[in-house]
Amino acid sequence: MSAISKDSLKTSLLQLECHFTWTLLKKHVSLEALEETILNHIKFLAEYEIRDYNLLSYVNHLKNSNEEALRNLRKAEEAIQKRYPDEIARRSLVTWGNYAWIYYHMQRYEEAQTYVSKVQNSCKKLSSTAHGQIQLPEIYAEQGWTLLRFGRNYFERAKNCFENALQSEPNNSDFSAGYATAMYRLEGNAQWYGGEVRPCLEALKRAVELNPKDTTVMALLALELQRLNRADEGERYIEEGLQKTPDFPIFLRHAANFYRKQKKVNMAMEILKKALALTPKSATLHHQLGLCYRSKVLQLKKTRYPPQEEMENLIQLAIFHFKTAIDKKPVFFSAYSDLAGIYAIGKRYEEAEEIYQKVLQRNDLACDEKQEIYFSYGHFQQFHMKSESKAIKYYIECLKLETDSYPRKRSSEAVETLLKQKIESGLGDATDIGTLGLVHKLNGKKQEAIECYEEAIALDPNNEEYLNALAELRLSISS
Structure with a gap:
């Protein structure tokens, strides 16, 4: 293929609406875990197989298995023919776009061009605009669901996709479920990592109303009600879901989460074991089981004479499940803190230290994930290693990252308490x-910071660091 036509092919490819043009970054997911999730989804929710096969083809490509990617696109095509025999062109645009890109990456340019032409011709027929530019609600929705799968860096974009889809079809239950899910995830993010909390209760209620069979959204509604201290109301939805879909692992996972938060740990564990029997490779289920075993350990620790053998056994089980979660999904960063924490509870400090060092050296942590690790490590140094100086150091590392978040708030409180106790004593x-x-300076409390630096300089008059910080603070107040 000549260089010119290859360039024009690339230009056409970039205009397609498909997984290759939605800016989905490999570093944000664990490809193995994502592949497992999609395969489970196909197994338990066959009605969404078209978009699942489309996404699976993209994951195959990221894993350098383009032949496998083509096989999954053929499965998507078969599903389209079966489900939408009267709308094949309309429903195939994403699939054909993925075909074009995969053939392009395989250097099979003629075939890539064939699929580009198929998309362009179909868009012209389907579109009322001269350029054949087309914005179909189901494509927005497919993009939205894909973005949700790629994790929390994509939730805001996912929400926007579902909003766009709902503008055309406000009563579409699938779009409504996607929108409610994105809102729920964003709210959870905001509560833990900082940011604006947007009420998602109405969106979840609306989604359940539009499709009472969707127990996944029903479970999210229950968890949201629990978050709002309306757990009794929430539990009714969980019970209803357990009756409707007793063998659906995605629902079971949420139900177990609900019961664990209600301190009904045995019930949660029973449900998780059932879900794990259905999907044994799920990183999330292993992580949740680890959390349940940890709850039992902490419960036993409160008793006067905790039975050592039972404690040891529970700690071992928690370690096993947290380790499994990390093995299956290496970007599951909160599981690292949980694993290190349970080692610390078991007084296995060297192993805890090793886990912290391993995760602190990673360069693919988002800012707020780093904050969580710094806070957790500071807490470990303070309460397990009894090293106040190291604890202070890592709490401050957390504060230096300015993103507003729950771990940052906790670090701020912890380090202020430590320093004030020391000074006041x-x-x-x-x-x-x-x-x-x-600390005051990092928290934007300029006046308190100035007073501290003045006091420090009175005790250590030639300290460059304090003198510079003080000059900078005074300047920022006067300017």
Whole structure:
């Protein structure tokens, strides 16, 4: 193929609406875990197989299995013919787009061009505009569901996709479920990682109303009601879901989460074991089981004479499940903190340290994930290793990352308490007062920071760091 026509092919490819043009980054997911999720979805929710096979073909491509990708696109085509015999062109646009890209990557340019032409011709027939530009609600929705699968960096974009889809079809239950799911995920994100909390209760209620058979959304509604201290109301939805879909692992996972948060740990574990029997490779289910075993350990620790053998056994089980979750999904960063934490509870400090070092050295952590690890490590240093100086260091590392989040808030409280106790007990020196000044400065409390630095300089008059910080703060207040 000549260079010119190859360039024009690339230009055409970039205009297609499909997984290759939706900016989905490999670094944000664990491909093995994502593949497992999609295969489970196909097994338990066959009605969404078209978009699942489309996404699976993209995952195959990311894993360098283009032949496998083509096989899954053929399965998507078969499903389209079976489900939408009267709308084949309309329903095939994403599939054909993926075909074009995969053939392009295989350097089979003629075939790539064939699929580009199929999309362009279909769009011209389907579109009322001169350029054949087309924005179909089901394509927005397919993009939205795909974005949700790629994790929390994509939730905001997913929400926008579903909003666009709903503009054309406000009563579409699938679009409504996607929108409610995106809103629920964004709210959970905002509560833990900071950001604006947007009420998703109405969106979830609307989705359940439009499709009472969708127990996944029903479970999210129950969890949202629980979050709003309306757990009794939520539990009714969980019970209804258990009757409607007793063998649906995605629902079971949410139901177990609900019961664990209600402190009904045995019930949660029973449900999780059932779900794991159905989908044994699920990283999320292993993680949740680990959390249940940890709850049991913490419960036993509160008793006067905790039975050592039972404690050991429960700690081992928690370790096994957290490790499995990380093996199956290496980007499951909260599981690293949980694993290190359970090692610490079992007084296996070297192993805990090893896990913290392993995750602290990774360069693919998002800012708020890093904050979570810094806070967790600071807590480990303070309460398990009894090293206040290291705890202070890592709490401050967390504060230096300015994203507003729950771990940042906790770090701020912990480090202020540590420093103030030291200073007020008369054991504090210029370094402690200066460090408290830095904490105030990082939290935007300029006046308190100035007072601390002045006090620190009175004790250590030639300290460059304090003098510079003070000058900078005074300047920022006067300017």
